Amino acid sequence: MRRALPRARPRRGQALRLAALRDLQRRAEGGAGRPDADRLAARFRWKEHGGLELPGRDARSHALNGKGAARTVGHLNLWHVNKAISLLGSTSFVLPVAGILIVMLWRRHSAVSAARWLVVLGMLMGSVALLKILGHACGFRLFDDRLTSPSGHAALAAAVYGAVGVMAARSLDGWRRGMVVLGALGLVVGVAASRILLRYHSVTEVVVGLGLGGLAVAAFAQSFNRMAPSRLNLSPLVLALVVLFGVATYALGDRTNAEPMLKHFAYLLREESPVCGPMPPLNSFLERL
Numbered sequence: 001m002r003r004a005l006p007r008a009r010p011r012r013g014q015a016l017r018l019a020a021l022r023d024l025q026r027r028a029e030g031g032a033g034r035p036d037a038d039r040l041a042a043r044f045r046w047k048e049h050g051g052l053e054l055p056g057r058d059a060r061s062h063a064l065n066g067k068g069a070a071r072t073v074g075h076l077n078l079w080h081v082n083k084a085i086s087l088l089g090s091t092s093f094v095l096p097v098a099g100i101l102i103v104m105l106w107r108r109h110s111a112v113s114a115a116r117w118l119v120v121l122g123m124l125m126g127s128v129a130l131l132k133i134l135g136h137a138c139g140f141r142l143f144d145d146r147l148t149s150p151s152g153h154a155a156l157a158a159a160v161y162g163a164v165g166v167m168a169a170r171s172l173d174g175w176r177r178g179m180v181v182l183g184a185l186g187l188v189v190g191v192a193a194s195r196i197l198l199r200y201h202s203v204t205e206v207v208v209g210l211g212l213g214g215l216a217v218a219a220f221a222q223s224f225n226r227m228a229p230s231r232l233n234l235s236p237l238v239l240a241l242v243v244l245f246g247v248a249t250y251a252l253g254d255r256t257n258a259e260p261m262l263k264h265f266a267y268l269l270r271e272e273s274p275v276c277g278p279m280p281p282l283n284s285f286l287e288r289l
Contacts (some may be wrong), residue, residue, distance in 0.1 A: 082194040089153030089191035132282025136266030151209030159190040
């Protein structure tokens with residue numbers, strides 16, 4: 001009877017990386033609720049010969065899903081498609097589009113209307129940043145789903161593209177109105193879905209972001225309906241600027257460092273102030289109502 005050969009012990013470096021991977025997986029699955037744990041865990045992959053390695057450029061197709069399998073349609077990788085759609089909600093693309101809206105409001109209506117839209121955007125971004133800091137510091141959960149970092153991409157996309165839809169619904173007519181409104185709605189839904197598919201946010205975080213953006217759209221619509229009606233002429237220059245911003249954003253990527261900075265503030269708040277304390281899940285409060 002042949003004796004089974006003993007399994008080769010992993011080297012010290014491989015053992016340390018394997019232990020780090022298991023720790024990240026436990027934190028990601030055990031309720032830590034931080035999306036950075038998911039992203040860090042996805043940076044490691046198990047090779048067929050039994051070793052661990054950091055993924056290269058072509059390994060980004062693993063798309064942060066649980067099995068690490070790349071889903072492709074022909075030569076088009078769905079990870080890149082979702083990433084490109086997600087960039088349409090990044091601050092590097094949405095804020096220039098919001099700036100174009102501010103200029104259009106200033107020229108066609110008044111400086112007061114442009115200032116109101118600017119205040120609405122500022123309040124939205126401040127609310128999202130505050131909720132992110134509190135979420136990272138306190139680790140809120142709702143119905144067993146993490147509510148750590150409300151999606152800023154979903155909030156900005158809903159606010160800015162929703163404002164474009166409001167302006168188009170009042171200023172355009174016929175097929176142009178329907179095309180712009182449906183396009184704006186499709187962009188909002190696409191950005192929100194991409195954040196979930198890329199596993200950057202939970203469903204609850206995306207829904208909260210959409211809710212905040214919806215409140216911003218409602219405030220803008222209430223202010224915009226008081227203005228005198230005017231024609232919305234989509235000049236080729238405006239369309240060219242939007243396309244240019246889109247190409248530049250896709251080429252350069254999302255280079256904003258807001259999320260790490262907010263996490264740093266959250267950890268400082270957690271260490272220096274007992275504002276959070278031992279927080280029970282939010283659904284425990286809802287059950288008492």
